[in-house]
Amino acid sequence: MTAFNEINGIPATGHLPLLRDLLRNQWGFDGVLLSDWNSVTEMIVHGFTPNQKEAAYMAMQATVDIEMTSPAYQSYLAQLISEGRISEKQLDDAVRRVLRLKFELGLFDNPFKFRGDFPPLLAPEHLAASKQMAIESVVMLKNENALPVSTNIRRVAVIGPLANAPHEQLGTWIFDGRKENSITPLQSIEELGREHGFTVQYHRALETSRSHQITNPAAILRDVERADAVLLFLGEESILSGEGKSLANIDLQGAQEELVRLVASRGKPVIAIIMAGRPVTFEKVKPYMDAVLYAWHPGTMAGPALADLIFGKVSPSGKLPVTFPRHVGQIPMYYNHKNTGRPPSHETFVHIYDIPVEAFQFSLGTTSHYLDYGFEPMFPFGFGLSYTTFEITNVQLENNRLRVGDDIRVTFTLKNTGNMAASEVVQLYTRQLFGSRTRPVRELRAFQKIYLQAGEQQHFTFNLNTSELAFHNAQMQLVTETGQYHLWVGNCSQSGIRKEFEIIE
Numbered sequence: 001m002t003a004f005n006e007i008n009g010i011p012a013t014g015h016l017p018l019l020r021d022l023l024r025n026q027w028g029f030d031g032v033l034l035s036d037w038n039s040v041t042e043m044i045v046h047g048f049t050p051n052q053k054e055a056a057y058m059a060m061q062a063t064v065d066i067e068m069t070s071p072a073y074q075s076y077l078a079q080l081i082s083e084g085r086i087s088e089k090q091l092d093d094a095v096r097r098v099l100r101l102k103f104e105l106g107l108f109d110n111p112f113k114f115r116g117d118f119p120p121l122l123a124p125e126h127l128a129a130s131k132q133m134a135i136e137s138v139v140m141l142k143n144e145n146a147l148p149v150s151t152n153i154r155r156v157a158v159i160g161p162l163a164n165a166p167h168e169q170l171g172t173w174i175f176d177g178r179k180e181n182s183i184t185p186l187q188s189i190e191e192l193g194r195e196h197g198f199t200v201q202y203h204r205a206l207e208t209s210r211s212h213q214i215t216n217p218a219a220i221l222r223d224v225e226r227a228d229a230v231l232l233f234l235g236e237e238s239i240l241s242g243e244g245k246s247l248a249n250i251d252l253q254g255a256q257e258e259l260v261r262l263v264a265s266r267g268k269p270v271i272a273i274i275m276a277g278r279p280v281t282f283e284k285v286k287p288y289m290d291a292v293l294y295a296w297h298p299g300t301m302a303g304p305a306l307a308d309l310i311f312g313k314v315s316p317s318g319k320l321p322v323t324f325p326r327h328v329g330q331i332p333m334y335y336n337h338k339n340t341g342r343p344p345s346h347e348t349f350v351h352i353y354d355i356p357v358e359a360f361q362f363s364l365g366t367t368s369h370y371l372d373y374g375f376e377p378m379f380p381f382g383f384g385l386s387y388t389t390f391e392i393t394n395v396q397l398e399n400n401r402l403r404v405g406d407d408i409r410v411t412f413t414l415k416n417t418g419n420m421a422a423s424e425v426v427q428l429y430t431r432q433l434f435g436s437r438t439r440p441v442r443e444l445r446a447f448q449k450i451y452l453q454a455g456e457q458q459h460f461t462f463n464l465n466t467s468e469l470a471f472h473n474a475q476m477q478l479v480t481e482t483g484q485y486h487l488w489v490g491n492c493s494q495s496g497i498r499k500e501f502e503i504i505e
Contacts (some may be wrong), residue, residue, distance in 0.1 A: 035064050038070045137298065260282075279325065427446075484500065
């Protein structure tokens with residue numbers, strides 16, 4: 001599928017050098033190429049073609065086989081062929097690729113071939129899988145002895161606009177999702193309360209995640225004072241995430257930060273559960289939270305999944321798939337960045353409030369950082385806590401001198417050093433120290449999710465090939481270069497045991 005965006009001034013759907021010359025001719029792709037939704041006629045809006053006829057011409061020249069939804073092909077291909085601007089062979093080639101795909105899928109023998117692959121919605125095994133996926137995707141970002149919550153408590157305060165929002169927990173692009181099928185966190189916590197004999201006091205507090213008025217703050221404070229634990233459900237509604245939903249401010253919206261401060265003012269343990277489809281910055285209120293579970297939009301079975309995590313039936317095991325900045329101004333921020341010629345460090349960084357009056361221009365250095373928010377994220381890529389602790393030891397490289405094409409074999413020992421069975425995601429990163437093009441400071445190459453009983457220890461292996469270290473050089477050739485490399489085995493992008501190896505001729 002072609003993209004909506006342009007590359008070097010040419011919309012992707014009409015990009016001959018990219019689609020015809022590189023993808024088709026150089027890389028040998030002979031599959032079906034289709035436009036994105038209306039992206040053929042949107043070349044007019046881009047200012048690349050004056051009308052639908054020319055848009056159809058450019059897309060066909062770029063070897064786009066199928067036009068999605070817009071009518072340029074249907075309206076003008078016959079005319080373009082009769083004028084000799086598009087050849088019958090071009091049309092035949094496009095049709096042939098589409099028919100070949102249908103033939104390979106067996107659709108000529110049975111047009112409804114895959115209908116039976118879609119069993120009834122909400123089958124028990126699918127709900128169980130949905131719950132398990134939600135459990136494994138939740139990331140614990142902070143825990144100061146607030147989690148897990150004991151079921152022996154007397155009262156729990158459940159507060160926030162997303163505690164009982166069955167539609168919002170489904171997330172973005174939920175065409176087939178129905179809120180009637182959702183089980184909310186409040187429902188599951190109340191069920192657990194009936195089972196174990198504790199009381200649940202619920203306050204929505206905010207009508208939506210964007211609301212600026214806290215409803216009945218006095219009643220909220222009264223129930224917080226009585227509670228043994230406070231579960232604060234924050235984040236974003238589903239409509240605020242996904243395609244076309246960019247924000248200039250990614251802090252918690254509305255009065256949510258005010259709500260955090262209000263709830264924390266009574267000194268009770270505050271456990272924040274954040275539901276959102278993007279990284280949300282909460283640096284300013286993080287000190288008021290004793291624990292943070294980042295739940296994303298966990299879907300139909302959000303309630304049972306979060307209840308199991310909050311009350312310790314299972315341990316969180318998710319890891320961040322993206323870097324969380326401390327402030328929106330730090331974006332773009334990602335783990336596999338370049339080092340630059342002047343990388344920042346703790347030794348050279350001076351915060352804006354610590355700069356002497358009339359400081360000499362070069363006295364602070366000129367490294368790559370922000371004077372107010374520094375150079376570190378709120379949480380790094382790959383980060384995620386557990387109710388237990390793990391120790392990685394005995395990291396060994398089978399061979400530290402390799403040739404291009406050789407296998408890289410890394411062994412390590414993982415031990416669950418805590419008191420609870422849980423899973424850990426062990427991650428392997430590499431860095432090419434010098435190359436024909438500058439390389440990132442780290443790149444994730446492999447990971448393993450490993451379940452261990454409390455006190456259990458096992459030995460594991462990563463296997464990868466030197467070809468997996470390849471990148472496209474200045475000639476757009478995919479190459480693995482000789483030279484010095486570093487390798488880390490750890491539990492996030494900013495930790496790990498480092499080893500060194502060399503790739504030789």
